[in-house]
Amino acid sequence: MYDALQKRSIRLKAAGVLAAAFIVILSACGTNWEPIFVGVDAVTAGQIQVVLNDADISSRIDVTEGVVLVPLHQADQAITAVHMSSSLWNPAYTFQDAIGTMSAAPPQTQEMLLRWMRAYEMAQTLMLIGFIDTASIQLNALDATVMVNVTGSRTLTPEDGEVIALMVSRMVNDLPYENVTVIDENFNVLWGNTNQ
Numbered sequence: 001m002y003d004a005l006q007k008r009s010i011r012l013k014a015a016g017v018l019a020a021a022f023i024v025i026l027s028a029c030g031t032n033w034e035p036i037f038v039g040v041d042a043v044t045a046g047q048i049q050v051v052l053n054d055a056d057i058s059s060r061i062d063v064t065e066g067v068v069l070v071p072l073h074q075a076d077q078a079i080t081a082v083h084m085s086s087s088l089w090n091p092a093y094t095f096q097d098a099i100g101t102m103s104a105a106p107p108q109t110q111e112m113l114l115r116w117m118r119a120y121e122m123a124q125t126l127m128l129i130g131f132i133d134t135a136s137i138q139l140n141a142l143d144a145t146v147m148v149n150v151t152g153s154r155t156l157t158p159e160d161g162e163v164i165a166l167m168v169s170r171m172v173n174d175l176p177y178e179n180v181t182v183i184d185e186n187f188n189v190l191w192g193n194t195n196q
Contacts, residue, residue, distance in 0.1 A: 033060060036078055037068040048082055055081040076109055115139050122171050126164065137168065143179040144168055150184070161190025 002010070037048055045061045048068050052059040057078050060069045070078040119139040126135040126146070131154050138145040146168055150156055161182035169177035181192030 031058070032072040033069040034072045034075055035062075035065075035067040036070050036075055037082065039066050040068060041066065051082050052078055057081060076106075079109065079113065118172070119144075122168060125171065126167065139172070142175075143181070144172065144175060146180060146182045148182065148184060156184050156188075156190050158190050161192075165191045 037045070040048065042061075042063050045063060045066070045068050049059050049061055052068075052070065055077065057074045058071055059078070061067070062069065116139075119137040122139070123135040123137050126132055126137075126148065131150050131152070132148050133151040134149045136147050146164055148156065148164065162177070164182045165177040165180035168180050168182075169175045182190045183192075184190055
C-alpha cells in the first residue's frame with residue numbers, strides 16, 4: 001500500500017498539524033480578554049468588531065452583556081482605532097459616552113483621545129461653511145491652531161480668520177479667541193499672534 005517514505009511523510013504532516021493545533025490552543029488559552037467597550041448594542045458591537053478586524057486587532061463580542069472584548073495588550077490600540085474610525089463617528093456620541101467606553105485606558109490616553117475627538121468634531125463643524133473644503137484643528141489645553149483649505153479660488157482674509165477663531169473659541173469652554181491661531185493651506189497666518 002504505502003512504502004516507508006510515504007508513511008514517514010504522512011506521519012510528519014500529521015505531527016505538523018497537531019503541533020499547529022496545539023499552538024493555536026495555547027495562544028487562545030493564554031490571552032487575557034478585557035471588556036473595553038461596554039454597554040453597546042449588537043449593531044454597534046458588530047461595527048466595532050469590523051473596525052478592529054481592519055486594524056488587525058483580535059476581538060470577541062458578548063452580545064448578551066453588550067460588551068466587546070479585546071486582548072489586554074491591545075486595549076489602547078483598540079480604543080484608538082475605534083475612536084479614530086470615521087465609520088463609527090457619530091455626532092450624537094457625547095464625550096461622556098466616550099469616557100464610559102474608555103474606562104480601561106490610562107488617564108493620559110483618555111485625555112488625548114477626548115481632545116482628538118473634540119478637535120475632529122469642531123473641524124467637521126467648520127467644514128459646514130460653504131467655502132471651507134477641509135479643516136483640521138490642533139486643540140491644546142490653553143490654545144488651538146486651525147488650518148483651513150478653501151474651495152475654488154477664494155482667498156481667506158484676516159477677517160475670515162478672526163471669524164473662524166471666534167467660532168472655534170465658542171466651541172471650547174474658557175478658550176479666548178485671542179488664543180486661536182488660524183492658518184490657510186499656504187501656511188499664511190490669518191489670525192493669531194501676528195494680528196494682535
